[in-house]
Amino acid sequence: MTNTPTRPLTLRDVSEASGVSEMTVSRVLRNRGDVSEATRERVLKAARELGYVPNKIAGALASQRVNLVGVVIPSLSNMVFPNVMTGISEVLSQTDLQPVVGVTDYNPETEERVLYEMLSWRPSGMIIAGLEHSDAARAMLVAAGIPVVEIMDVDGKCVDSMVGISHRRAGREMAQAIIKQGYSRIGFLGTKMPMDHRARKRFEGFTEALAKAGIEIADQEFYSGGSALLKGREMTQEILERTPDLDFIYYSNDMIGAGGMLWLLEQGIDIPGQIGLAGFNGVELLDGLPRRLATMDACRKDIGRKAAEIIAARNDADAPDPERIVELTPKISFGDTLKRY
Numbered sequence: 001m002t003n004t005p006t007r008p009l010t011l012r013d014v015s016e017a018s019g020v021s022e023m024t025v026s027r028v029l030r031n032r033g034d035v036s037e038a039t040r041e042r043v044l045k046a047a048r049e050l051g052y053v054p055n056k057i058a059g060a061l062a063s064q065r066v067n068l069v070g071v072v073i074p075s076l077s078n079m080v081f082p083n084v085m086t087g088i089s090e091v092l093s094q095t096d097l098q099p100v101v102g103v104t105d106y107n108p109e110t111e112e113r114v115l116y117e118m119l120s121w122r123p124s125g126m127i128i129a130g131l132e133h134s135d136a137a138r139a140m141l142v143a144a145g146i147p148v149v150e151i152m153d154v155d156g157k158c159v160d161s162m163v164g165i166s167h168r169r170a171g172r173e174m175a176q177a178i179i180k181q182g183y184s185r186i187g188f189l190g191t192k193m194p195m196d197h198r199a200r201k202r203f204e205g206f207t208e209a210l211a212k213a214g215i216e217i218a219d220q221e222f223y224s225g226g227s228a229l230l231k232g233r234e235m236t237q238e239i240l241e242r243t244p245d246l247d248f249i250y251y252s253n254d255m256i257g258a259g260g261m262l263w264l265l266e267q268g269i270d271i272p273g274q275i276g277l278a279g280f281n282g283v284e285l286l287d288g289l290p291r292r293l294a295t296m297d298a299c300r301k302d303i304g305r306k307a308a309e310i311i312a313a314r315n316d317a318d319a320p321d322p323e324r325i326v327e328l329t330p331k332i333s334f335g336d337t338l339k340r341y
Contacts, residue, residue, distance in 0.1 A: 020043060070115075152165075153167060161325065190203060192222045192224045229262065257280075261291060292335035297330045
């Protein structure tokens with residue numbers, strides 16, 4: 001038969017179990033003050049055996065902050081964001097800070113609600129995907145008085161800090177690589193805009209670079225929903241039935257690009273001789289496919305790490321003020337679907 005506690009455990013319980021004062025217990029559990037290693041171990045052992053969990057809300061009443069970092073992302077099904085979260089977690093695991101995740105489904109109203117709830121807990125920082133927010137969301141971030149890092153994008157103005165890549169530059173560089181290899185009848189398949197702001201910026205950079213070379217997009221198609229192999233297969237078939245003389249297709253992400261590549265291989269179409277392909281994100285999950293899709297790494301894990309490092313440094317009184325604008329540089333991987341002369 002188990003004993004069910006009739007009241008929440010307190011510092012006094014840990015104090016009595018470890019044989020040290022409540023003040024010393026508090027110092028150990030908050031990792032503050034000069035406490036011997038032996039005493040620290042005794043307190044932590046007692047706390048573990050009792051199952052004691054500190055009351056963070058009580059501490060927040062004094063400090064006006066809890067050791068939580070709000071992380072607001074648009075999707076967990078998109079392969080991009082688990083890598084970002086890995087980078088964030090690796091850094092914050094070395095601190096007292098803990099990430100708490102909210103998902104918006106690319107919906108501005110949902111983002112407002114998630115932000116409102118998270119900020120009501122007075123977190124120690126916020127990491128939020130994208131630079132485009134509603135006026136209400138932006139006002140909440142500005143008024144929060146905490147470190148805010150907007151991630152994934154640097155093509156715009158940030159509230160406080162930002163870490164990401166230039167998606168317009170990424171689109172331009174991919175277009176230049178495609179043009180250099182002699183392709184000229186180019187189609188584009190991607191997510192519906194303008195809700196996917198980063199895909200929109202890549203498309204803008206892509207078409208600008210083509211225009212400078214005197215090339216126009218020969219055909220294009222957009223879809224709603226998450227990145228999917230099936231959608232890539234369907235759209236690739238549709239665009240080639242409509243415009244059969246395309247010699248290259250640029251996809252807004254790797255997942256639909258992989259779907260398109262599989263359909264083309266089933267049709268016996270020569271890749272990249274008859275038609276070349278490229279995606280975006282550098283998704284490792286696709287490494288086992290029959291061909292390696294040309295792509296561009298979005299620096300996902302590094303973005304997460306850099307953002308968390310900014311939050312951690314801003315919460316450490318002894319750390320120097322970190323750089324507020326961090327632009328990372330993605331690189332093209334030609335794979336097997338973008339020919340090289």
